[in-house]
Amino acid sequence: MGAAVDGVVVVGGGELEVFDAGRWGGGGYELGVAVGRRFGEAIRSRMRGDAVLRQQLLPFASTAEGRELVDALRDANRARYPRYWDEMVGTADGARVPLLHVILVNFRKEILPFIPTKEEEEHHKQEVSADDDCSDVLLVSDLTAIAAHNEDGNIALLGHTYVAFTLDSVPPARGEVVAGGIARNFVSRDLLEATSLDDAINKVSSPEMSVGHSYNLIDVRRRRIVNVETASGNRFSVREAGAAPFFHANMYRHLRVNQVEDENSMSRERRAAELSPDSKEKALSLLGDTADDKYPIYMTGPTLYTLCSVLVDLDEKTMTIYKGNPKNRDAVRVFRIL
Numbered sequence: 001m002g003a004a005v006d007g008v009v010v011v012g013g014g015e016l017e018v019f020d021a022g023r024w025g026g027g028g029y030e031l032g033v034a035v036g037r038r039f040g041e042a043i044r045s046r047m048r049g050d051a052v053l054r055q056q057l058l059p060f061a062s063t064a065e066g067r068e069l070v071d072a073l074r075d076a077n078r079a080r081y082p083r084y085w086d087e088m089v090g091t092a093d094g095a096r097v098p099l100l101h102v103i104l105v106n107f108r109k110e111i112l113p114f115i116p117t118k119e120e121e122e123h124h125k126q127e128v129s130a131d132d133d134c135s136d137v138l139l140v141s142d143l144t145a146i147a148a149h150n151e152d153g154n155i156a157l158l159g160h161t162y163v164a165f166t167l168d169s170v171p172p173a174r175g176e177v178v179a180g181g182i183a184r185n186f187v188s189r190d191l192l193e194a195t196s197l198d199d200a201i202n203k204v205s206s207p208e209m210s211v212g213h214s215y216n217l218i219d220v221r222r223r224r225i226v227n228v229e230t231a232s233g234n235r236f237s238v239r240e241a242g243a244a245p246f247f248h249a250n251m252y253r254h255l256r257v258n259q260v261e262d263e264n265s266m267s268r269e270r271r272a273a274e275l276s277p278d279s280k281e282k283a284l285s286l287l288g289d290t291a292d293d294k295y296p297i298y299m300t301g302p303t304l305y306t307l308c309s310v311l312v313d314l315d316e317k318t319m320t321i322y323k324g325n326p327k328n329r330d331a332v333r334v335f336r337i338l
Helices: 028-038 040-048 051-061 064-080 082-095 098-107 108-114 120-131 184-191 195-205 263-275 280-287
Strands: 003-010 016-024 135-141 145-154 166-168 214-219 225-230 233-241 244-246 306-315 318-322 331-336
Touching: 016 028, 028 040, 028 082, 040 082, 040 098, 051 064, 051 098, 051 108, 064 082, 064 098, 064 108, 082 098, 082 184, 098 108, 135 166, 135 225, 135 263, 145 166, 145 214, 145 280, 184 195, 184 214, 195 214, 195 225, 195 233, 225 280, 244 263, 263 280, 280 306
Parallel strands: none
Antiparallel strands: 003 016, 135 145, 135 244, 145 306, 166 214, 214 225, 225 233, 306 318, 318 331
16 A cells, blocks of 8 residues: 655755655655655765764774674664665665665664763763754643744754654663664654554554654644653653643653753753743744753754754644744745645
């Protein structure tokens, strides 16, 4: 059975380029080839600009330990998601980039904790703060039902980002990471096949994941938003959004997991508590907040950037993508949610 797949990529200059596969009737490999050809230039540019790939992942993958870990991840994820694996292979072929590079970029969070360093836990902490920072506001009240999201990342991701749903990286401690488990990016891909909110919750909570993640899942028809935090060992926690604004950065909020403390996330959480974004307008203003010079919610470099901002309005049934600071309301695309 074919799957409805829409791809949206944020490219240079803030423009949006869309690949609409419609109800795809072909195989995973063919879909991947089509995506790779469509966005080949952006994919190749992404690989060239990724310092973590060049300086850490590729050297580690050339070692015996690295090859063993990559092989274990390959076997586990190909067995569980064979069509998505074929899709990834097709993307590499279509974009004319080495498959190993695509594998390493997709498995980076499952690999980085196992790269030996003199101070492994400190390195893991630095990697978390240097690559993954996102902010979310979830609100479901009598007057407003929204999910607002800043997609933040390393400068290497600027102009190379797909938009599909909102996620937040979370930083489990090294001892919480399982080698050779299911990769979070494959779980995220499987979310595109969900047929209901319950099905989506099941998809993100059932796999034997290597590392954890935070998912914001939306049911427009039933006017519901839930945040699901997951961790290795099939651990998960579900929190329903309500009238009290729920802000999520890059630390676990309700699942008990040993995690790396991230001052960036804690600072953003404190700022969100001060502003209490209880409306659409206040949520966008919060996502555009730059009051903290060291840890602003809206990031403009030199390392971390807010790549784009997204507002899902359940009552209007729209998903709006903003370029630049979201408090300026410069919408570049509005999608209708059917």
